[in-house]
Amino acid sequence: MHKAGMGYRTIGKQFGEKATTAGAIIRKWKKFKMMVNLPRSGAPCKISPRGASMIMRKVRDQTRTTRQDLVNDLKRAGTTVSKRSISKTLRHHGLKSWSARKVPLLKPAHVQARLKFAYVHLDDPEEEREKVMWSDETKIQLFGLNSTRRVWRKNKDEYNPKNTIPTVKHGGGNIILWGCFSAKGTILHCIEGRMDGAIYC
Known part of the structure; x- marks a missing residue:
């Protein structure tokens, strides 16, 4: 009927089908020389584009959302999926689970x-930077575990504030290290007792 010049609408009426169905069958025959359904590469994704958008929106707003939270959200919306499906959807959109950076x-x-300092010295010549020594101190906890939280983020977003865990320098059962680096090399000291102005100098 198609070769005889009939349109999709006319052909569809003859077989009690929609014009779009007739057109799809004809286009498939032209391309593959068959009308049966082609084998799929795998099981169809249970998460619809709308569901994927909902997942991405929540993860962007709350990066510490767990896979179980997302499974529960989709279940309330009428879609039952596994945590594995959630991970695949997030990876497909460029997101991966990382340990949150401590800052x-x-x-x-x-x-x-700090931002002002960076702008002021942005164009300093290299010889000026060679005169600078950068120093900082850090606490290493000896007893117990430092809590670790995971976040969904892209590789370049590790220091975005919502993807980090703020830390403070106090508490017990720890040692304090002071270190510095410059163009000449690095130095590291273990601080005995409490760090005060005199010890710092």
């Missing part, structure tokens, strides 16, 4: 001061 707990004023 110093900074007030907004600290953030602005």
